[in-house]
Amino acid sequence: MTSEEVKDYQRRTRKKVVWAAIFIIIIFILSVYSLSVSTFSMSFEQAYQVLINHILGIEPETIMDRTRDRIVVGLTAPRTIAAVLVGSILAIDGAVMQSITRNPLADPYTIGISSAALFGTSLSVALGISIVPFLGHDVAIASNAFVFALIPAMAIVFVSSFKKMSPNMMILIGIGMMYMFTAATTFVKFNASEEALQEIYEWGLGTLSKITWDSILPLIIAFALATVAFILLSNRINVLSAGDNMARSLGENPVRLRVICFVLVSVTTAIAVCYTGTIGFVGLVAPHIARLFVGSDNKMLIPVSAILGAIMIIATDCMVRLLPGGLPAGVMTAMIGAPIFVIILYRQRRKAAF
Numbered sequence: 001m002t003s004e005e006v007k008d009y010q011r012r013t014r015k016k017v018v019w020a021a022i023f024i025i026i027i028f029i030l031s032v033y034s035l036s037v038s039t040f041s042m043s044f045e046q047a048y049q050v051l052i053n054h055i056l057g058i059e060p061e062t063i064m065d066r067t068r069d070r071i072v073v074g075l076t077a078p079r080t081i082a083a084v085l086v087g088s089i090l091a092i093d094g095a096v097m098q099s100i101t102r103n104p105l106a107d108p109y110t111i112g113i114s115s116a117a118l119f120g121t122s123l124s125v126a127l128g129i130s131i132v133p134f135l136g137h138d139v140a141i142a143s144n145a146f147v148f149a150l151i152p153a154m155a156i157v158f159v160s161s162f163k164k165m166s167p168n169m170m171i172l173i174g175i176g177m178m179y180m181f182t183a184a185t186t187f188v189k190f191n192a193s194e195e196a197l198q199e200i201y202e203w204g205l206g207t208l209s210k211i212t213w214d215s216i217l218p219l220i221i222a223f224a225l226a227t228v229a230f231i232l233l234s235n236r237i238n239v240l241s242a243g244d245n246m247a248r249s250l251g252e253n254p255v256r257l258r259v260i261c262f263v264l265v266s267v268t269t270a271i272a273v274c275y276t277g278t279i280g281f282v283g284l285v286a287p288h289i290a291r292l293f294v295g296s297d298n299k300m301l302i303p304v305s306a307i308l309g310a311i312m313i314i315a316t317d318c319m320v321r322l323l324p325g326g327l328p329a330g331v332m333t334a335m336i337g338a339p340i341f342v343i344i345l346y347r348q349r350r351k352a353a354f
Contacts, residue, residue, distance in 0.1 A: 016294040016304075023307040027084065030314045034080040035072050037321045047072055082211040082275065083313040085219040087282055089272045091309025092226045093265040094283025095290065095301050099241040100261050101167035107283035108269040111174025111262065112152035114278040115181040117270065118204050120148030121277075122185045125199050126192035138210070141203075142274040149273055152177040153266030157259055164255050166244075170262060206279035206330025208317050215275040222271035227306065229264050234298040237261070241296070279330045281337030282309050288344045312337070 036047030050072045053060070060066040093108040101110075109115075121141050123129040130140035131147045152174050159165065159173060189197055230237070236257055239247050244254040269283075286309040287301065294300040316332040 087313030091286035112177035120144035149270030
């Protein structure tokens with residue numbers, strides 16, 4: 001490389017880092033603002049002060065201070081943390097899915113994860129069937145959703161052990177599983193009570209309203225697994241996104257790597273949907289927005305997609321809490337994400353590289 005090319009590369013790298021830093025600052029501002037958004041009237045400054053006092057160990061003195069502390073620490077803080085983690089997980093998994101399949105329409109739910117998880121939830125809510133016996137209602141729902149969400153990945157791994165599969169075949173298997181579980185869920189809902197139908201419906205739309213501190217540790221584990229694993233695999237994913245023939249010529253086994261990525265995507269997405277239900281369009285839209293700022297190199301695409309996914313979930317969850325009626329977060333992400341996705345595809349047309 002010439003000195004001019006080196007300078008150009010360094011300039012583009014600095015630009016990407018600057019954008020990542022700007023997005024991180026936006027996350028911080030939105031996160032603190034999110035702490036103040038609830039049915040109880042609280043200003044941005046008051047929520048920030050509660051957070052600082054809690055970090056410093058300063059006990060609240062007045063009744064109003066204790067009320068604010070209880071709302072921020074007990075309700076809005078875990079919901080905000082979960083929004084960051086879930087948004088990051090879905091966006092990372094979406095970026096990886098689009099890269100390994102070279103399909104701009106791929107996302108974590110393409111391989112049937114959401115429909116399988118919804119079927120597991122329906123069994124627990126409508127019929128009281130729990131994969132792990134003697135669990136409470138909420139824990140039984142989460143465990144059913146997790147176990148059933150892994151079934152599409154297990155099917156892909158099973159089939160790939162007998163036959164080499166292209167990315168299109170993997171996606172088609174996932175789509176087939178999706179229709180199968182959707183039909184099974186419809187059958188379960190047909191004889192469910194009104195209360196069960198309402199709960200299944202809300203879970204299927206995706207919501208952060210049921211997040212507690214007990215939900216945070218599994219989400220942190222899923223986030224750490226997705227982030228560390230896929231950043232370590234980023235160079236190999238870059239090779240795979242160039243095509244199977246190119247990957248083989250460089251000593252990579254495309255089928256094996258693709259199966260590993262599918263399993264990791266399934267596990268981490270399954271953990272996320274256990275606690276929030278199906279929040280759509282984040283894994284689809286966030287990677288496309290990230291590509292506009294940092295390109296298609298997965299070493300930068302994966303972390304920036306995670307940041308943008310977190311921003312999307314936090315922003316939409318704040319909107320949900322500000323609106324009357326408790327609109328599920330999944331509805332808001334779809335309403336915002338769908339037109340953004342159409343605009344991005346129109347602008348990129350054939351210029352996007354996968």
